[in-house]
Amino acid sequence: MYKLYTAILKELRIMLRDKAALAVMFLMPVLLVVVITSIQNSSLKMINDNTVPMLVCNRDGGESSLQFIEALRKIGMFDLQKADSSLTDKQLTDSMHAHDALIAVVVPQGFSSALKSKSQNITGKALTEFGMAVNTPQDSSSVKETPPVSMFYNPVLQESFRLSVNGALKSAQQFTENRAVLQALYLAMSNKKLPDSLEQQILNNKSNINQIPTAKDGSRKIPNATQHNVPAWTIFAMFFIVVSLSTNVVKEKISGSFIRLKTLPTSFILNLAAKQITYIVVTLAQVVVIFSLGIFLFPHIALPKLVLPENLGSLFLVSLVCGWCAVSYGVLIGVYAKSMEQAIGFGAVSVVILAAIGGIVVPSFAMPESLHLLMKISPLHWCMEAYNTLFLENGYFNNVLFSLLPIFIIIVAMQLAAVAGLKKQRLI
Amino acid sequence: MESAAIQISNINFQYAENSGVVFKDFNLNIDEGERFGLLGPNGAGKTTLMNLMTSVMQAKSGSIKLLGKEISEDKEVKKLFGFVPQHHSFYLELSPAENLEFFGAWAGLNRKEIKERTKELLAVLGLSNVADKPVSKFSGGMKNRVNLAIGVIHRPKILFLDEPTTGVDVQTRHAIVDYLKELNTTGTTLIYTSHHLAEAESLCTKVALIDEGKIIANNDLQTLLQEHKQDGLEGLFLNLTGRSYRDS
Numbered sequence: 001m002y003k004l005y006t007a008i009l010k011e012l013r014i015m016l017r018d019k020a021a022l023a024v025m026f027l028m029p030v031l032l033v034v035v036i037t038s039i040q041n042s043s044l045k046m047i048n049d050n051t052v053p054m055l056v057c058n059r060d061g062g063e064s065s066l067q068f069i070e071a072l073r074k075i076g077m078f079d080l081q082k083a084d085s086s087l088t089d090k091q092l093t094d095s096m097h098a099h100d101a102l103i104a105v106v107v108p109q110g111f112s113s114a115l116k117s118k119s120q121n122i123t124g125k126a127l128t129e130f131g132m133a134v135n136t137p138q139d140s141s142s143v144k145e146t147p148p149v150s151m152f153y154n155p156v157l158q159e160s161f162r163l164s165v166n167g168a169l170k171s172a173q174q175f176t177e178n179r180a181v182l183q184a185l186y187l188a189m190s191n192k193k194l195p196d197s198l199e200q201q202i203l204n205n206k207s208n209i210n211q212i213p214t215a216k217d218g219s220r221k222i223p224n225a226t227q228h229n230v231p232a233w234t235i236f237a238m239f240f241i242v243v244s245l246s247t248n249v250v251k252e253k254i255s256g257s258f259i260r261l262k263t264l265p266t267s268f269i270l271n272l273a274a275k276q277i278t279y280i281v282v283t284l285a286q287v288v289v290i291f292s293l294g295i296f297l298f299p300h301i302a303l304p305k306l307v308l309p310e311n312l313g314s315l316f317l318v319s320l321v322c323g324w325c326a327v328s329y330g331v332l333i334g335v336y337a338k339s340m341e342q343a344i345g346f347g348a349v350s351v352v353i354l355a356a357i358g359g360i361v362v363p364s365f366a367m368p369e370s371l372h373l374l375m376k377i378s379p380l381h382w383c384m385e386a387y388n389t390l391f392l393e394n395g396y397f398n399n400v401l402f403s404l405l406p407i408f409i410i411i412v413a414m415q416l417a418a419v420a421g422l423k424k425q426r427l428i
Numbered sequence: 429m430e431s432a433a434i435q436i437s438n439i440n441f442q443y444a445e446n447s448g449v450v451f452k453d454f455n456l457n458i459d460e461g462e463r464f465g466l467l468g469p470n471g472a473g474k475t476t477l478m479n480l481m482t483s484v485m486q487a488k489s490g491s492i493k494l495l496g497k498e499i500s501e502d503k504e505v506k507k508l509f510g511f512v513p514q515h516h517s518f519y520l521e522l523s524p525a526e527n528l529e530f531f532g533a534w535a536g537l538n539r540k541e542i543k544e545r546t547k548e549l550l551a552v553l554g555l556s557n558v559a560d561k562p563v564s565k566f567s568g569g570m571k572n573r574v575n576l577a578i579g580v581i582h583r584p585k586i587l588f589l590d591e592p593t594t595g596v597d598v599q600t601r602h603a604i605v606d607y608l609k610e611l612n613t614t615g616t617t618l619i620y621t622s623h624h625l626a627e628a629e630s631l632c633t634k635v636a637l638i639d640e641g642k643i644i645a646n647n648d649l650q651t652l653l654q655e656h657k658q659d660g661l662e663g664l665f666l667n668l669t670g671r672s673y674r675d676s
Contacts, residue, residue: 006533014521017562256517260578263482263511265503266534426485 003266007274014248015278021244025282026289029237033230033290034301041225041303052165054078055104057092059085062112064176068149069107071172077165078103093152103165104152114144119180123188132189149173179203224304230294231387232360235380237290238283238323239351242330245279246343249334258427268428272418276327283323309390314397318390318404322383325407328414329379335421354378359385382406432493433586433617434458434481439490441480451477451487451641458634460495460585463609463618465632465649467625467661469669473641474621475514478590481619482511494586507536510584514591516571520564524555524574527563528581535582542581549577552607569600576604580611587611589620593627605631625661635661639669 015021056072058065073080083095083104096104149169153162182202186194252258261268294306309315330347337343355361357371358378367375375381386403389395422428436456451473458464466474479485481492483499483506492499494508518527525546532542550556553573558566563574576592589608593601605627612618622628628635629649636646645652649661658664 002539003533006530010519010522010526010530013526014519017521255520256513256515257519259484260511260513260517260531261534262484263506263509264531264534265506265536 003270004274004277007271008278011248011275011278015244015282018244021247024243025237025241025286028240029233029286029290030293032236033233033293034297034303036233037225037229037298037303038301040229051079052077052103053081053101055081055083055092055096055101057083057085057087057104057106059109060107060111061085062116064112064115064180065107067179068111068172068176071175072105072168075168075172077168089150089152096152096154102154102157105169106150106152108147108149110144110147111149114146115177115180116184117144118146119177119184122181123184126185127188146177175203226294226298226304226306227391228363230290230306231391232384234287234290235322235383235387236351236355236360237286238326238383239329239354239380240348241279241282241286241326242333242347242351243344245275245327245330246334246337246347247340248275249331250337250340250343253334253425253427254339262427268422272331276324276331279327279330280320280323283326284319287319287323307391309394311390311394311396314395314400315390317397318383318386318400321404321407321411322386325379325383325411325414328411328418332414332418332421335418335425351380354380357381358383376406379407379410382410431460431496432457433460433462433495434619435491435493435496436481437491437493439480439487439492441476441485441487451480454490454641454643456636456643456646458617458619460617461612461615463612463631463633464620465628465635466619466621466638467628467635467665468638472639472669474638475590477638478588478619478621482509482588503536507582508584509586509588510535510579510582512576512579512587512589512592514594516563516575518563518574518578520571521562523558523560523562524550524577525559527574527578531578532581537582545581545583549581553577554603569596572596572600572604576607580616584616586617586619589618591622591624592620593622593624601627625665629661637665637669644669 054072056069058069069080072078081101083092087095089106092104092106096102151166151169153165157165179199182199183194186192258268261271291306291308295308299305333343333347333350337346355378357367357374358380359367359375360380382403386400386407389399389403393399419428434457436454438453438455439451440453441451454477456477466477468474476485480487481494481499494505497505497508499505518531522530528546528549529542532545533539537545546559547556550559553576555570555573555577558570563571566574572592572595576589579589580587587608592608593604596604601624608618608620608631618631620628620631632649634647635649635652637644645656645664647655652664653659653661656664656667658667
């Protein structure tokens with residue numbers, strides 16, 4: 001036990017005296033978590049809380065076009081800004097940049113007359129079906145096709161958001177068409193204009209849709225940028241210790257300390273165990289520091305507070321296993337790297353790549369299909385899945401086991417590869 | 429009759445890469461209490477032989493015994509010897525006291541023994557006033573003394589020294605040699621390699637000249653000098669190993 005104690009003490013002393021490594025292990029992830037969560041939070045706020053600027057160019061000017069624009073306004077997603085109807089498409093897109101508008105909509109000339117013609121045609125057909133005489137045109141060939149509404153958009157707009165704008169436009173158009181048909185039908189049947197109160201009752205009688213985020217324990221927590229980013233960048237920080245740990249291993253190899261230890265009456269495995277215990281404790285310290293920031297600092301800098309999962313035992317277990325996986329990777333790189341430059345370069349770049357394909361930078365559901373298989377070999381992906389189960393779904397121990405099993409397999413593979421490397425280099 | 433500190437019998441060794449030195453049916457005996465110099469040109473096999481004797485590397489066949497016990501992974505055998513490698517094989521970020529604490533524990537000493545030995549060694553090797561300063565700030569000579577202190581902290585019966593005075597000033601060299609002689613008087617067998625022939629002449633009671641994995645001379649220093657009609661080790665060395673480059 002005393003040997004293990006002195007080995008851990010040695011590792012701690014070396015680590016605490018390396019200020020640059022400490023900064024990489026603690027300061028860098030703290031900055032990353034704060035900056036990235038702030039950016040994502042403001043993006044989410046822009047989409048969820050704010051209206052999106054939209055230029056509207058009404059080249060028609062008829063009643064239906066005005067109703068269409070009013071229907072758009074009522075959706076509440078957009079901050080509508082009127083553009084001159086005489087603008088060409090080119091002038092309109094230039095104008096978008098000037099107004100910081102991400103979207104512009106053009107209501108084409110003939111929109112109202114075509115809609116009127118279409119509604120009268122539908123009304124005539126309906127009345128004929130009812131056996132009522134009508135004097136509205138019924139010949140489909142004489143009905144004008146409604147010219148399409150055009151939507152111009154800034155290419156930075158994410159596809160998912162663009163599709164929801166498209167849905168909103170279709171909904172407004174449908175509303176306008178329904179209204180026109182209803183008005184024409186009422187006029188044909190009663191020779192009177194549809195009263196506003198009745199129109200409101202018929203058209204605005206929409207039933208609401210409840211939106212409920214689901215969790216494994218049945219609770220209804222609403223996910224936010226903090227719940228996503230704090231665990232994600234904590235995993236990244238844990239794995240970034242490979243830079244410090246692998247250089248530590250390489251330094252011992254180069255200096256000959258490994259050789260000297262081999263001549264002493266103590267198993268070399270104890271040295272590796274001491275290293276791993278020390279660095280696992282560091283990863284747990286990173287978890288405490290970064291999670292504490294999310295809990296105590298974020299509310300003071302206008303970011304959502306981190307809400308820990310109720311199952312703290314599982315949270316500790318997941319953090320421990322993720323930390324051990326990161327440490328195993330660091331040892332593996334250290335064993336095979338021939339110089340400190342190799343260890344730093346390969347360690348840092350590989351962690352960034354594994355984070356990218358593992359769903360740390362971009363959520364895994366948003367990754368292209370072709371990367372899904374690759375994603376599964378990234379240990380960071382399984383760590384992220386385990387944390388997501390706890391933080392977003394409030395899962396239990398049996399729910400995280402599915403993610404922990406692949407991490408264990410990766411750990412065992414890396415440990416065996418490290419031991420094989422040490423044997424090949426005659427270090428054990 | 430003196431008992432053998434080291435008995436090497438018929439060992440065979442070759443690097444896996446088929447390069448470097450080859451030992452074929454190699455034999456060597458070193459008596460207990462000797463100050464034994466293992467000398468030879470670059471690439472002769474001195475360091476390889478030392479690595480075999482300290483179990484850093486394993487021979488393909490044959491036997492190496494330290495004080496009658498087969499060298500192996502056995503912890504008890506490893507307690508018998510100390511090793512001072514050529515390079516500064518310790519932790520530069522730590523102080524001499526911290527290095528001695530770690531290596532002392534790994535050599536099998538308890539906390540109290542380490543404390544006493546550390547105080548004693550730092551005083552003998554002139555490092556007491558820098559006991560708690562990081563070694564990275566030390567001169568080459570001071571680092572060599574730390575390297576030596578680590579090798580002897582557990583009072584080994586056999587001490588292997590691979591060029592222990594490389595790159596140090598005259599004062600440090602003399603201090604190290606004096607300390608080693610004193611250590612030898614307490615019964616520690618010294619196995620020493622160096623390119624410093626004057627130093628070897630001053631320290632060693634017996635020398636073996638090794639070249640291309642073979643022993644070409646092995647006897648008391650004075651006997652060897654008389655046999656080969658030389659008045660110094662350098663002359664003897666050149667006489668037996670020639671003047672051509674060995675590392676080109």
